[in-house]
Amino acid sequence: MIVETGHFALLLAFAVALYQAIVPLVGAQRGDERLTAVAVPAALTQLGLIALAFAALTYAYVTSDFSVENVWANSHSAKPLLYKVTGVWGNHEGSMLLWVFILALFGACVAVFGGNLPPGLKARTLSVQAMIGSAFLLFILLTSNPFARLDPVPVDGQGLNPILQDPALAFHPPFLYAGYVGLSVAFSFAVAALIEGRVDAAWARWVRPWTVAAWMCLTLGIAMGSWWAYYELGWGGFWLWDPVENASFMPWLVATALLHSAIVVEKRNALKVWTVLLAILAFSLSLLGTFLVRSGVLTSVHAFAVDPERGVFILAILCVFIGGALALFAWRAPMLKGGGLFQPVSREGALVVNNLLLAACAATVFVGTLYPLALEVVTGDKISVGAPYFNLTFGPLILPLLLLVPIGPMMSWKRARAWPAVQRLWGAGVVALVAGVVAFAIARDGPVLAPFGMALGLWLIAGALNELALRTGLFGKGVRTALRRLFGLPRAAIGMTLAHMGLGFAVLGIVATTAWRQELVTVMTPGESVDFAGTAITFVSETPRTGANYRDDVGRFRVVADNREVTVLTPSKRVYLPSRQPTSEVGIYPFWSGDLYLAMGDREGDAGRVVRIYFHPLVPFIWIGAAIMFAGGAISLTDRRYRVGAPRRARAAAAEGAGA
């Protein structure tokens, strides 16, 4: 009964979304306030209905209702409660439901928090948001119904894929989707602005917080996926340039560009057309990512042809929204009044360079991801494009960008001089130089470029702090004044400092672990010891154990450093019972200098085990960096300018009119 209610709620949500897509838009075009006014209640109703559907599916999972096909196929009664809940989105149908749920949530947030938006813009934005929502609701209802019943009812479910039964992967999809789908708000704002034919500073100020919110969720979602790959795949790879990873990375790059270009629109009333284009592209790449992952085209170009319904449907959605938005852009963008050009050497000039480099980076990732698919369709040749391609293309483009990140904020608006801006960063420069020299002295082996990478990471961190110190007057006015000023700074400025620092930490982690990873693969029998990376590791014993829905063999490895027992690592080989699928769990001990990482392999002889031991220097910095970026975004969102300070649109428009 509850399941049928969920299905019915989803149908109703589709009807409401259609209504919300059409009526407010017509109202805004005609200037009829009675019609535009329905947008807000419709958005809230749509959210309520989808939440009801989502709750119904979650209920079916928690109570292990195997009469629902989706629950039967992806759950099992012996599964821990946490994974029963997260199993809701651990499959195609449920994850699409989560997708529309988050979409409706963002729509409702615009409705609730958009109190200071002009009624026309708000109605149009919510209308575009509902168009996307109705397309995906229709997709779920027609091709991916999560509420389909089974008859007769099976005794037990087939279980969730064991590699998905993991805390990081359990919460990776909601954050990733919040990022993907959050970009729909910027998209809707952009399309609404194109329909209106007006983009101004106030528009940029409204778009920015939504972009920041989406960007920070995307950052965290990507980081969680990378963390999972690190400890689950058994060798510590944190980024494989896999097409699925790239699908989430492309929108991240474009969203980062959008964050920065929106500042130029807000502060200088320039770059409008480009910013609108970025807002459209960012969400288009999210849709492309959804298509790549959900259509099966990555598993096989042929799987797409075998199960065409879903793939073609998403492809159609993709074409309608991306094509429609770009067509609208081509038609209306020339009407947006340009803010004029500006001096190349200035804050806005620096932000343009940021945008050009980020867009070029995104383009190389795009080519590397889609070229194999295109080639296979055209010639039938099967190729894989891996890390070497991305090192050669993405690398040279991201390096100058990272180098310029601390300099940009030192430039003044309108007109700046480059050399004085760099000079004021001498403190950060010294720190970076020392770091490079120290890295060179400590690690004689490893790639020649690695010490430069370490210097670059510290340049980013110290550069961000240097900028903050200058801004608060730490070097001239003393600590107390600086502290007082620190609390008086706009939160967005602190957010920027944190985000740039987080980037620096991530660079340090990536460079160190890529350049100086140590590895040992050997066979050990209980009682045997090996010396590795300054520690002595002893294979103590191996014991069988029974978990909730798995059995495993747990190895115990004592780690001794400086004649002191540091920890006992307990990696295991696991077999999940419903599916008999094996997995490995690694043992990790975080030293200050990096992670000791131990994975057990197959049996060798009577009691021996193949073991793989790694030392991954500074690797946690990657995820710490991502967490700092997330925190930076969160602090930036609390900036009061976004809540109350947005200038009245009428006044801004009047000023613009007077200035022209």
Place this chain on the structure above:
Amino acid sequence: MALSRKQKRGAVIGAGVALLGVAVGLVLYALSDTIVFFYTPSEVAEKEIAPGQRFRLGGLVEAGSLERLGGERVRFAVTDTDKTLTVVYSGILPDLFREGQGVVAEGALDGGVFTADTVLAKHDENYMPREVADALKEKGVWQHAGEGAQ
């Protein structure tokens, strides 16, 4: 340094075009140099692949072919039911590596033997590396139920 409007526009466009040129150049160079082709054992037999040239080898692990050479070194044979190629690999095999199941190995030929530095098996019971599934379908020996499950 007061630039005229025209000069400013020229600077921005020039920088954009230059960057675009660099990006296109890098992409073309990388695509000609770094991509790795995928071959089945039959294709390896047909084409004359130079020793040391990297490629991906895909097929089924031949039943009964897995040998441990001591330590972490293993040897197994990859077959597409037509031709078979011997693979040598040092390291831990993936959890789902099984005889009779699909596998993709990356490496290079070395005196008639394929020396792999990476071995990928399928992710779960339903998923087979895409190239392997396609290759087996071409050979007409595809019999897996997990079509399109992922």
